[in-house]
Amino acid sequence: MSGEGEIVVIGVGLAGLVAALRLAEGGRRVRVLAKGVGSTHLSGATVDVLGYAPFRVRSPAATLPEFAVANPHHPYALMGTAVVDDAVTWLKGRLSNPRYVGDLRRNFLLPTALGVAKPTAVAPQTMAVGDLTHGGCFVIVGLPGLKDFYPALVAGNLGSTVGIAGEAIEARAVDVDLTLDGRVDVGPLAYARRLDDPAFRAQLAARLHGRLGADDMVGLPAVLGLTDAEQAWEELEARLERPVFEIPTLPPSVPGVRLYGALSGALHRLGVSVTIGGEVLGAETHGGRVTGVHTETANGVRFHAAAGVVLATGGWAAGGLEMDSHWVVREPVLGLPVTGIPGGGRRFLPGYFDHHPLASTGVAVEGSLRPVDGDGRVVFTNVRVAGATLAGAEPWKEKSGDGLSLSTGYHAAMSMLAEED
Amino acid sequence: MEDLIRASLDHCIKCTICETVCPVAQVTPLFPGPKYEGPQAERFRLPSGSADASVDYCSGCGLCTQVCPQGVKIAEINSRARAHFKAQKGVSVRDRILARPGLTGRLGTPVAPLANRVMANGTARRLMEKAVGVHHAAPVPVYAGHSFQRWARHHERHASPRLDGRSVVYFHGCSVNWFEPDLGRMVVAVLEHNGVEVKMPRQDCCGLPLQSNGLFDAARRALGRLARDLSAGSAGHAVVASSTSCGVMLKREGREILGLDDDETLRAVGARTFDVCEYLLDLHGQGLLDTGFRPLPLTVIYHAACQQRGHSMGTPALELLRLVPELEVIRSEADCCGMAGTYGLKKEKYDIGMAVGERLFEQVRRVGPDAVACDGETCRWQITKATGRASVHPVELLFRAYGLEL
Ligand code: SF4
Numbered sequence: 001m002s003g004e005g006e007i008v009v010i011g012v013g014l015a016g017l018v019a020a021l022r023l024a025e026g027g028r029r030v031r032v033l034a035k036g037v038g039s040t041h042l043s044g045a046t047v048d049v050l051g052y053a054p055f056r057v058r059s060p061a062a063t064l065p066e067f068a069v070a071n072p073h074h075p076y077a078l079m080g081t082a083v084v085d086d087a088v089t090w091l092k093g094r095l096s097n098p099r100y101v102g103d104l105r106r107n108f109l110l111p112t113a114l115g116v117a118k119p120t121a122v123a124p125q126t127m128a129v130g131d132l133t134h135g136g137c138f139v140i141v142g143l144p145g146l147k148d149f150y151p152a153l154v155a156g157n158l159g160s161t162v163g164i165a166g167e168a169i170e171a172r173a174v175d176v177d178l179t180l181d182g183r184v185d186v187g188p189l190a191y192a193r194r195l196d197d198p199a200f201r202a203q204l205a206a207r208l209h210g211r212l213g214a215d216d217m218v219g220l221p222a223v224l225g226l227t228d229a230e231q232a233w234e235e236l237e238a239r240l241e242r243p244v245f246e247i248p249t250l251p252p253s254v255p256g257v258r259l260y261g262a263l264s265g266a267l268h269r270l271g272v273s274v275t276i277g278g279e280v281l282g283a284e285t286h287g288g289r290v291t292g293v294h295t296e297t298a299n300g301v302r303f304h305a306a307a308g309v310v311l312a313t314g315g316w317a318a319g320g321l322e323m324d325s326h327w328v329v330r331e332p333v334l335g336l337p338v339t340g341i342p343g344g345g346r347r348f349l350p351g352y353f354d355h356h357p358l359a360s361t362g363v364a365v366e367g368s369l370r371p372v373d374g375d376g377r378v379v380f381t382n383v384r385v386a387g388a389t390l391a392g393a394e395p396w397k398e399k400s401g402d403g404l405s406l407s408t409g410y411h412a413a414m415s416m417l418a419e420e421d
Numbered sequence: 422m423e424d425l426i427r428a429s430l431d432h433c434i435k436c437t438i439c440e441t442v443c444p445v446a447q448v449t450p451l452f453p454g455p456k457y458e459g460p461q462a463e464r465f466r467l468p469s470g471s472a473d474a475s476v477d478y479c480s481g482c483g484l485c486t487q488v489c490p491q492g493v494k495i496a497e498i499n500s501r502a503r504a505h506f507k508a509q510k511g512v513s514v515r516d517r518i519l520a521r522p523g524l525t526g527r528l529g530t531p532v533a534p535l536a537n538r539v540m541a542n543g544t545a546r547r548l549m550e551k552a553v554g555v556h557h558a559a560p561v562p563v564y565a566g567h568s569f570q571r572w573a574r575h576h577e578r579h580a581s582p583r584l585d586g587r588s589v590v591y592f593h594g595c596s597v598n599w600f601e602p603d604l605g606r607m608v609v610a611v612l613e614h615n616g617v618e619v620k621m622p623r624q625d626c627c628g629l630p631l632q633s634n635g636l637f638d639a640a641r642r643a644l645g646r647l648a649r650d651l652s653a654g655s656a657g658h659a660v661v662a663s664s665t666s667c668g669v670m671l672k673r674e675g676r677e678i679l680g681l682d683d684d685e686t687l688r689a690v691g692a693r694t695f696d697v698c699e700y701l702l703d704l705h706g707q708g709l710l711d712t713g714f715r716p717l718p719l720t721v722i723y724h725a726a727c728q729q730r731g732h733s734m735g736t737p738a739l740e741l742l743r744l745v746p747e748l749e750v751i752r753s754e755a756d757c758c759g760m761a762g763t764y765g766l767k768k769e770k771y772d773i774g775m776a777v778g779e780r781l782f783e784q785v786r787r788v789g790p791d792a793v794a795c796d797g798e799t800c801r802w803q804i805t806k807a808t809g810r811a812s813v814h815p816v817e818l819l820f821r822a823y824g825l826e827l
């Protein structure tokens with residue numbers, strides 16, 4: 001099929017990366033265009049498929065069918081939940097440093113930077129070791145000068161948590177005395193780069209020597225190496241003779257940067273052109289199809305002809321959806337209809353955690369992720385929408401963000417590939 | 422325009438994405454990173470400028486602006502803060518020299534053998550480091566001894582290219598004129614081979630080195646003059662540039678960083694400026710590029726330099742090289758070679774530049790390619806100096822694959 005025209009994927013968050021890679025693997029010519037780097041760098045890079053529905057989900061596989069029935073407009077329901085499983089399997093096959101473990105049969109409970117137990121289906125094995133499901137003894141290690149990571153806070157909150165059958169969780173904090181060139185204000189990436197160096201890892205292990213209990217599991221901020229995390233993690237486990245796990249930090253997220261590196265590296269190897277810093281300003285359309293897009297360049301506008309488009313521009317924060325002060329909402333790239341805007345009346349709700357309709361506002365789609373209008377008619381036959389731009393999900397509440405991006409990105413690619421055969 | 426750049430800082434959501442790419446902050450604690458140096462510090466600066474010395478460590482590579490998902494003009498904010506800083510502190514003799522490749526080219530070319538011997542002499546380079554602060558090990562170009570312009574004037578009079586009615590103006594820049602005239606000849610040959618008439622009006626520096634060394638007024642004069650030189654007699658033809666950094670100066674930086682948005686000639690010339698590979702790939706898109714390349718059984722690493730990325734045009738060089746049979750093109754894994762214009766030449770920044778480039782150098786050592794292809798001239802010099810591998814402009818590979826000869 002490579003003789004056909006080019007597919008333009010807009011956005012380099014997880015959804016865009018996955019769609020582009022799956023299409024390129026399927027033999028399509030693909031071009032990726034993005035305004036900037038996407039939310040991988042802000043994400044813990046675990047694949048949260050379904051964490052709450054509304055109670056904490058033990059097994060996404062078991063819960064998804066009823067969840068789909070209860071939420072018929074949710075992307076999982078529209079695509080069919082089997083897609084999620086396929087997408088997870090596909091992604092795991094592409095990540096090796098670090099490898100990803102877990103599946104939809106059961107969620108891990110992994111500690112966050114605040115020490116909260118977060119349900120997630122698939123995670124880097126460097127993190128999955130920290131599973132709190134059955135309780136245990138945890139030591140949380142703080143690194144000097146590392147911004148926004150407070151081991152006492154993590155340990156304190158973990159200590160007031162229990163495993164799923166009420167198993168006790170013991171947690172304490174230790175700080176190691178290990179300075180990074182005497183710096184007092186260090187970002188996660190600076191530590192990660194230093195921990196790519198075996199000598200620095202040995203120093204870290206030496207400073208922890210004698211400070212760990214026999215049954216301790218050792219939690220560190222997720223900075224165990226940038227280019228060779230698998231090696232760094234294995235080596236620390238061997239040196240400390242205890243299970244070692246990473247806890248996601250505040251941005252920039254080292255696991256997210258690794259994930260981005262793995263997927264964008266795979267795109268480069270397949271010869272996919274990725275342009276970052278060239279915002280897509282709009283599209284040309286003809287007869288219910290998008291024929292190409294306009295991007296901003298250093299001195300004007302460039303047209304890229306497109307046989308198909310995957311729109312993965314993100315939600316509110318990323319600029320994939322915009323709203324003005326009159327509550328007029330738009331999808332700025334293709335001008336797709338946006339559904340779910342609350343009408344007049346009470347637009348603001350008092351509680352932060354109240355159910356706010358804007359949370360599931362977005363572009364409505366049909367089963368193959370083609371955008372539809374208010375009457376359910378497909379707007380552009382050769383467009384697929386993936387990721388946080390989609391209507392019908394409340395990722396922050398469901399704990400489904402990366403799972404949605406992964407599975408919709410994957411399904412967008414698969415349905416485009418299937419259409420040709 | 423200047424106000425739009427400053428106002429963009431309000432779009433910053435502190436996501437830290439820019440921090441993840443800054444090549445300088447990765448290797449030295451002397452630079453606090455784009456988020457701090459850019460939108461955060463700018464908010465507290467006086468309109469007349471009150472930046473501290475750390476701003477001088479920003480290499481101006483522009484990667485931060487490219488990755489910022491919110492459209493904050495971080496590198497441009499830093500560039501202007503640096504100019505203010507230098508205006509207050511005074512620009513060193515060294516920076517004034519590096520800022521004027523046209524002048525040094527003109528002085529060095531008649532005495533090229535001598536100048537080149539001096540530049541290759543370790544003692545002389547150490548003296549030069551002491552006297553003016555150009556690091557003794559930094560790559561300096563070799564004077565060709567004859568200017569490209571001289572050849573061009575002769576060529577324009579005598580050549581009779583196969584014409585298809587398309588004409589372009591070639592903006593060759595200082596480096597082709599004084600140091601790499603053969604590259605200029607290859608660019609002309611490849612364009613003419615594809616039926617494009619190439620006009621080469623007299624022209625001087627675009628002002629980019631002046632700008633990056635904080636000499637904004639002189640940079641404005643240089644760029645304005647260049648725009649008029651390229652515009653005169655070009656009858657609206659496309660302007661084709663073989664230096665990505667100088668090309669982006671015409672396209673965008675002059676308007677955005679130097680605030681020359683009201684210069685009508687610059688606007689018009691900038692709007693019809695193309696990087697040479699961008700132009701050739703467009704020809705290919707229209708079915709007008711000769712794709713009868715001979716096999717070139719070589720392995721090359723293609724490095725998209727930071728200033729190449731500033732064009733936001735994708736990687737046309739890579740797409741062109743992939744048309745050449747048997748040419749294996751591996752993409753560079755690095756964002757920056759560490760040179761960033763003249764940054765890596767400077768005594769106090771040489772080590773930073775080399776540390777920045779290490780990711781690329783390491784890949785070059787590991788892969789051991791026949792050559793490294795890169796669109797930026799100072800990057801090529803840096804790569805060759807650091808790795809001992811040949812480096813070429815992508816057009817040189819096309820030239821060879823066409824079987825052309827100088
Ligand atoms: S990438 Fe842009 S929005 Fe994010 S911290 Fe940097 S300047 Fe701010």
Ligand code: SF4
Nearest residue numbers: 443479480482483485
């Ligand atoms: S222009 Fe380059 S060196 Fe300067 S802050 Fe941005 S990324 Fe860092």
